[in-house]
Amino acid sequence: MTPADLSRTVLHAVRRAVDEDALRAPVPARVRVERTRPGGSGDYACAVALQLAGPAALPAREVAALLRDRVVGVPGIGRVDITGPGFLNFTLDAATGAEARAARVGEIRELGLRYGRVTTEAGRLHRLHHPREVRAAVVARSVARLLRTQGGQVIVGCTEEPDPRWEELGVTAGLRYGAEESTEIRPVPASTTAGALLDRLGPEAALWGLQRPAAHDHAPLGDDLLVQGEANPLFLVRYAHARSRALTREAERLGFTAGYETDVDAPALHAALADHPGVLASAARHRAPDRVARHLETVAHAFLDFHDACPTLPVGDEKPSAAHRSRLALAEAAGTVLAGGLFVLGISAPRHL
Template identity: 85%
Template sequence: MTPADLSRTVLRAVRRAVDEDALRAPVPARVRVERTRPGGSGDYACAVALQLAGPAGLPARGVAEILRERVAGAPGIGRVEITGPGFLNFTLDATTGAETRAARVREARELGLRYGRVTTEAGRLQRLHHPREIRAAVLAQSVARLLRTQGGQVIVSCTEEPGPRWEELGVRTGPHPGAEETEKTVESAGIRAVPAGATAGALVDRLGRDAALWGLQRPAAHDHAPLGDDLLVQGETNPLFLVRYAHARARALTREAARLGLTAGYDTDVDAPALHTALADHPGVLATAARLHAPDRVARHLETVADAFLDFHGTTPPLPVGDEKPSAAHRSRLALAEAAGTVLAGGLFVLGIHAPPHV
C-alpha cells in the first residue's frame, strides 16, 4: 500500500462515516498521510481527526475512534492506533508488502518521469510572483514544476523586469500582472528567499548551470545558500555528484544488461528496504514540497534515494558477476535499479537539473 493508497482509504472512511451520520462534518477534498517520525508508532500517521473535530463538534480522539472502526481491516492495513490528541497511526500489513513493492517498481518503470504525479489540483490556476533576485526566481520555477506534478496550472511573474542571463538558469517569467488579471487566478503566492548574493551570470560562469541550481535550491529558502566550489567536487562529499552518479549508474546497468541480453522484470521480491521506502516516499515528497513551496525537500529526498541505491548496488549486484548466470533475481534487481533511476531523473527534472546518462 502506497501513501496515496492509504490516503484514499482514510478518505473513504471519512465519507462512509458522514454517510452513516456517525460524523457530521464536511468531507475534505483530500487526506494527507505522512511517514511516522522517529520514535512514533506505526508506518504512517494522519491528523485528519484533529482537522474534523471542530466542525464535527467532537473531541479529536472521538473522531479518530469513529474513523478507526472504518479503516481497521482494510486491505493492506495491519493495525490502526490512536496516539496523542487524536492522531491515527497505521501499521501496514507485511503480508501484502511484496505485492505492493512489485506494483510500485512496475509503476515507476512504466510511468517514467510521470511517476508520483497526480491530478489533485487539476483545473486550479495559480500565480507565483517573485522579486528581481535570482534565487527567488529559480525557486519560483521549481515550485511551478512541483505544482504541475499535482495537476495545477501555474503562471510565474516577476515584480520587475527579469535580470540579465536569468534564462541560463532556466528562468522563464512574465511581467507582474495587473489587478484584473490577478483576480482571475485562484491563488497568488509570493516566492521569497535569502538572496544568493551573486548574479545569474556570475554563478553560471563559476559553477555552471546544474551546480548553481543545486546550490540555490538545496537549502531551505529561509537559509543562506552556500555557493562555494565544493559544488564542483567529483566525489562523495558532494551530494549533487552522488545523485547524478547514482542516476548514471542506473542507466549504465540498463545498457550493460542489454549487451548481455538481460531484460528487467520484477518477478521476485528484492531485499532492499531502504530503497523500497525511498521509492514509496517519492509521490508524498512531491505533494508536500508542492504544498509548502519547498524544492529543498526534493533535493534532500534525492540524496536519500541515491544513498539507498548505491548501498543496494554495492551489496546486491543487479547484474551477473563472473561466471554467474542471469536469473530471475537479476531481472528483479535490474527492474528496481531502473525504478530508482526514474525517481532520480524525475526529481532532478523538478529542480531544472540535467540527469546525465554518464558522469
Template identity: 75%
Template sequence: MTPADLSRTVLHAVRRAVDEDALRAPVPARVRVERTRPGGSGDYACAVALQLAGPAGLPARGVAEILRERVVGAPGIGRVEITGPGFLNFTIDAPADGAARVREVLAQGIRYGWGAECAGQVHQLHHRREVRAAVLAGAVAKLLRAQGALVRVTCEEAPDPDWARLGVTVDAYGHPPTPLTEVRPVPAGAMAGELLERLGADATRWGLLRAAGHDRAALGDELLVQGEGNGLFHVRYAHARARALTREGARLGLTGAYGAESDAPALHAALADHPGVLAAAARHRAPDRLARHLETVANAFFDFHDTCPPLPVGDEKPSAAHRSRLALAEAAGTVLAGGLSLLGISAPEHL
C-alpha cells in the same frame, strides 16, 4: 502505499461516509497520518476519528468503525485496527506494495509522483529581478504544475537575458494588479552571468535550490567537485550508474522484471515517499525538499547496489533475484531523473 496515498484513502473514506449520511460532520481539507510510535500497532496511525467525533455527535470509536468499514480492502492496506479511544491503525501490505511500487515507477516514468494535490488551484508567482528568486519561482511553478495547478510567473522588471541560459522563463513583468504570491528567498549575491561562467547551469541551479529559501545558498567551487560530498554529483552519479546497469544487463541478456522481493528496505521506502515529497514540495513552495529527497534516494541506491548487486558477479548465473534487483535499480534511476527534471537539472546517462 505512501503516507500521502494513505492520507488520501482515509480522506476518501470520510467523504464517502458523509455522502452516504453515515457520518454528519464537515470533511477536513486533509487527513494526517503518522508512523506508529514504538509499541503501537501497525505501520501508521490516524486520529481523524477523534477529530470528527464532536461535530458528528458520536463516540470516537464509533466514527473509527464507520471509517474502517470504508478503508478495509483498499489496495496496499493489509489490516486496519481501532485502538485506544478511537485511533485507526494501518498495516501496509509491504511485499505486494514493493513490487507494485517498482512497476508503477517504471510504467509512469519520470512523471511518477505527479498528482492532483493542487488540482483546480491557480497561482501567480511574482519575484524581483534577482537570479535566485527567478530560479526558485520557476522550480516552484514546475512542482505546482506537476500537482495539477495552473501557474503564471511574473517579475517586477524585465528579466535578465542570462536567465534564459538557466532555463528561466517569465510570463510577464511589471506590477500585476491581481492577487499573487511573492517569492523572496535570500539573494544569491551574484548575477546569473557570473554564476554561469563559474559553475555552469546545472551546478548553479542546484546551488540556488538545494538550500531552503530562508537560508543562504552555497555557491562555492564545491559544487564542481566529483565526490560523494557534492550532493549534485552524488545524485547524478547514482542516476548514471543505474542507467549503466540497464545497459550492461542488456548486454548479458538480462532485463529487469520485479518478481522476487529485494532486501532493500531503505530504497523501497525512498521510492514510496517520492509522491509525498513532490506534493509537500509543491504545497510549501520548497524545491529544497525535493533536492534533499534525491540525495536520500541516491544514498539508498548505493547501499542497495553494494549489498545486493543487480548483476551477476563472477560465476553467478542470472536469476530471478537479479532481474528484480535490476528493475529496482531502474526504478531508482527513473525517480532520480524525474526529480532532477523538476529542478531543471540534466540527468546525464554517463558521468
C-alpha cells in the same frame, strides 16, 4: 497498498462515519498520511482525528477509534493502532505490501518521468511573480514546474526587467506584472548575480545551490558544490542516477533485462520511491523545491546502500536469475525517480558521470 491508497481509505472511513451520523464534522478534501517517524508505531501515521476533534466536539482518541473501526480489515492493512493524543498508526499486511511494491516498480517503469504527476489541480491557473534576483527567479521556475506536476497551469512573471543570463539557468523572460495580480516568490536573496554564479560554478551546481536550502535560509554557494565526491549531495544524486543507468547497460551486455518477478528486500529504497508523489505534492503546495532536493538525497542514499548490499548483476559464471532481474527493475525505478526530481529542479541527469 500505497500511501495514496491508504489516504483514500482513511478519507472513505471519514465519509462513512459522517454519513452514519457517528461523526459530525466536515469531510476534509484530502487526508494526509505520512511514513512513521523513527521510534513510532507501524508503517504509516495519520493525524486526521486531531483535525476533526474540534469540529466534532469529541476527544481526538474517540474520533480515532471511530475511524479505526471503519478501516480495520481493509485488504492491505494488517493492524491499526491509536497512539499519543489520537494518531492513527497503520501496519501494512506483508503479503499485500509485496504486491504493492511490485505494482509501484511497474508503475514507475511504465510512467517514467511522469511518475508522481497527478491532475488534482487540473484547470487551476496560478500566477507567480518574483523580484529581479537570481535565486527568486530560479525558485519561481521550479515552483511552476511543481505546480504543473499537480495538473495546474502556471504563468510566471518578474516585477522588473529580467537578467539576460537567467536564460542560462533555464529561466525564460516571462511577463512583467506585480503583487496585485499574483503570488510572490521571494526566498532569501543569493547576494550575487547570475553571471557571477555561472562563471564560477556553471549552471548545474548553481541551480542546486540556489534551491537546496529552504527559502527562509541563506544559500551557501561555495566551491564545494563542484566537488566530485559523495560528500557533495549534487554529485551523490547524479552519480546514483548514472550508476543505475550503467547497471542497465551492463545487463544488456550480459543478455538480460529487468522485470520485477520476486520481491526485493530493500525497505528504505521502496519507501523512498513510494514517497515521491507525496513529496511532489507537498513541495508544490508549500512552494518549496528544496523538499524535492532533500528527497532526491534520500533516494540516492537508499539506492547506493541497496546497490552495495544486493548484487544486481551476476558474478563470474553465475546465470541471470529472477532475483537479478528484479533488482535491476528496482534500480531502474530509482534512476527514473532521480531523473524526474532533477528535471523539476532544472538539472540534467547524465547517463554517464
